Amino acid sequence: MEDLKYKLKEQLIEALNLEGMKPEEIDNTAPLFGEGLGLDSIDALELIVLLEKHYNIRIEDPKDGRKIFHSIDTMAEYIQSKQLSA
Amino acid sequence: MKKAVYINGIAAISPQHTFETAEFLPTPVNYDDNYLLVVDADYKKYINPVQIRRMSRILKISYTCAKNCMQDAGITSLDAIITGTGYGCIDDTEKFLLSMLHQNEQMLNPTAFMQSTHNSVSGIIALNMKSNAYNYTYVHRGLSFESSMIDAMIHIQEGKKNILIGGFEENSKNHFEVTNKISFWKKNHIPSLALLEDKNIGTIAGEGANFFVLSADKTANTYASVLDVSMLYKPKSYDEVAAAIQDLLDKNNISTADIDVYISGLNGDSTMDSIYYEVADKCLPSAALLYFKHLCGEYYTVASFGLWVASMILKRQEIPAILQVSKQEKKQIKYILLHNHYRNINHGFYLLKHE
Numbered sequence: 001m002e003d004l005k006y007k008l009k010e011q012l013i014e015a016l017n018l019e020g021m022k023p024e025e026i027d028n029t030a031p032l033f034g035e036g037l038g039l040d041s042i043d044a045l046e047l048i049v050l051l052e053k054h055y056n057i058r059i060e061d062p063k064d065g066r067k068i069f070h071s072i073d074t075m076a077e078y079i080q081s082k083q084l085s086a
Numbered sequence: 087m088k089k090a091v092y093i094n095g096i097a098a099i100s101p102q103h104t105f106e107t108a109e110f111l112p113t114p115v116n117y118d119d120n121y122l123l124v125v126d127a128d129y130k131k132y133i134n135p136v137q138i139r140r141m142s143r144i145l146k147i148s149y150t151c152a153k154n155c156m157q158d159a160g161i162t163s164l165d166a167i168i169t170g171t172g173y174g175c176i177d178d179t180e181k182f183l184l185s186m187l188h189q190n191e192q193m194l195n196p197t198a199f200m201q202s203t204h205n206s207v208s209g210i211i212a213l214n215m216k217s218n219a220y221n222y223t224y225v226h227r228g229l230s231f232e233s234s235m236i237d238a239m240i241h242i243q244e245g246k247k248n249i250l251i252g253g254f255e256e257n258s259k260n261h262f263e264v265t266n267k268i269s270f271w272k273k274n275h276i277p278s279l280a281l282l283e284d285k286n287i288g289t290i291a292g293e294g295a296n297f298f299v300l301s302a303d304k305t306a307n308t309y310a311s312v313l314d315v316s317m318l319y320k321p322k323s324y325d326e327v328a329a330a331i332q333d334l335l336d337k338n339n340i341s342t343a344d345i346d347v348y349i350s351g352l353n354g355d356s357t358m359d360s361i362y363y364e365v366a367d368k369c370l371p372s373a374a375l376l377y378f379k380h381l382c383g384e385y386y387t388v389a390s391f392g393l394w395v396a397s398m399i400l401k402r403q404e405i406p407a408i409l410q411v412s413k414q415e416k417k418q419i420k421y422i423l424l425h426n427h428y429r430n431i432n433h434g435f436y437l438l439k440h441e
């Protein structure tokens with residue numbers, strides 16, 4: 001699980017072009033949107049693409065994104081649950 | 087009566103040290119390559135960190151250049167934002183199209199798509215300035231920047247006061263490789279500053295962003311005035327080019343002998359350059375012949391770099407040796423004719439005056 005979270009942070013930095021940021025600097029529990037990393041709606045689209053591209057997970061209902069993309073922890077949990085149920 | 091159009095602010099980000107420097111081409115950079123990229127500015131000084139991460143290279147270059155240009159002119163509001171570009175944000179366009187191809191039109195990233203439009207630059211300038219003024223981007227290949235200039239000059243005639251105008255283009259590997267196959271670029275690597283010494287076909291690919299504030303009123307910072315701009319499409323011979331120049335001069339009551347400096351778009355391509363030499367020899371024999379593409383490379387809107395060069399010469403009344411094809415002493419430089427063509431298809435002429 002920790003490996004997944006670290007990898008996720010690396011992918012997030014690359015996909016969102018968070019220049020100068022290292023995975024260690026992203027708190028697993030901190031909100032990704034608003035406070036915390038301060039991501040916005042365009043980043044949300046990038047995260048949907050990221051999940052599909054790297055984990056083959058498609059978010060069918062956009063409303064689910066709010067919970068899934070809350071933090072690195074919630075994203076990792078969602079990925080793991082999808083992988084286990086596959 | 088025709089109103090004067092003054093160039094009150096300028097900025098250039100080019101493969102040379104042209105940005106944030108008070109000097110005029112002090113130490114020209116020599117590239118041993120046919121693919122020139124700009125000398126990067128400190129973009130973080132001009133763009134906030136949240137925005138910068140989502141901006142492509144050409145957006146950062148152009149926006150930074152535009153902002154610096156307005157600072158140079160000492161203005162904070164504009165009556166119009168007009169840009170010219172041949173390929174727009176080509177790198178993002180390629181990124182977007184390639185991912186469509188490689189990913190079978192699935193899982194496409196939104197950011198590259200959003201920024202791939204040609205008007206992204208003028209759009210981002212307006213968004214950041216919260217400007218609702220006239221905003222237009224001309225995409226007419228080698229006449230994109232000329233079209234922008236003519237539009238801006240019309241707006242000044244109609245009563246607008248300050249207009250931001252810019253020409254921008256970015257180099258991209260994919261575009262370079264495609265156009266290299268049709269011999270746009272030199273096959274042999276030559277030092278860029280020795281561009282005219284090579285007699286083969288092709289030239290060197292370049293990029294840059296060059297912005298200007300055109301105004302109705304003269305200020306203490308005025309560089310020059312733009313008397314006129316004209317365009318010519320696919321001339322069949324030198325005679326057509328000479329006639330276009332004569333027509334431009336006649337309209338402005340200027341004789342060929344009045345032109346002190348002829349800034350040409352010589353680019354070292356043996357199939358493209360002869361027209362400039364003919365104009366210099368037959369039409370403007372008393373003018374000093376200059377060139378600039380060894381400094382910035384060739385691109386659709388490269389005339390905007392030529393305009394930056396002309397503006398600097400007219401304000402400073404000096405011609406750096408690096409620009410001179412033929413050395414001619416000029417005590418005072420009053421009139422400049424800037425002439426550039428893109429592959430002998432699109433010709434642009436700019437008549438400029440010292441103020």
